[in-house]
Amino acid sequence: MxxxxxxxxxxxxxxxxxxxxxxxxxxxxxxxxKYFALFGLIFVGISIYVNSLIPSIFxxxxxxxxxxxxxxxxxxxxxxxxxxxxxxxxRKEYYENLRKNKNFDK
Numbered sequence: 001m002x003x004x005x006x007x008x009x010x011x012x013x014x015x016x017x018x019x020x021x022x023x024x025x026x027x028x029x030x031x032x033x034k035y036f037a038l039f040g041l042i043f044v045g046i047s048i049y050v051n052s053l054i055p056s057i058f059x060x061x062x063x064x065x066x067x068x069x070x071x072x073x074x075x076x077x078x079x080x081x082x083x084x085x086x087x088x089x090x091r092k093e094y095y096e097n098l099r100k101n102k103n104f105d106k
Contacts, residue, residue, distance in 0.1 A: 002054060010061050017065045017072075024069075025076040026088050033070045040066030 024032035043063035050056040079085050080095065081102075087095050 006054070006057055006061075009058060013058075013061055013065050017069050021069050021072045021076055022085065025073050025080065026086070029091060029094065030073060030077065033073050036066045036069045036073070040064075040070075 024036075040063045043059045043066060047056050047059035047063060050059060076085065077098070080087055081098060
């Protein structure tokens with residue numbers, strides 16, 4: 001039974017982090033990566049500190065989701081530049097500078 005619970009919660013957490021990456025890149029850009037790293041380290045510590053197996057596993061999964069999200073924010077920026085996701089109009093100059101300095105195919 002524990003395996004099914006862990007699988008469902010892991011699936012749920014991955015589903016939560018997907019929109020966090022999209023919204024995080026939209027509002028904060030790559031600056032959000034430092035928060036994903038910080039919370040990833042915090043949850044690694046929690047996973048190590050907690051003696052109970054299931055909560056320790058969940059903390060480890062959250063940590064891995066945070067660390068994975070760092071790379072996904074970078075990929076999300078590329079998806080935005082390709083036009084697959086909306087640009088934040090308040091960060092228009094930022095995206096224009098990226099397009100000038102990098103080659104992103106549409």
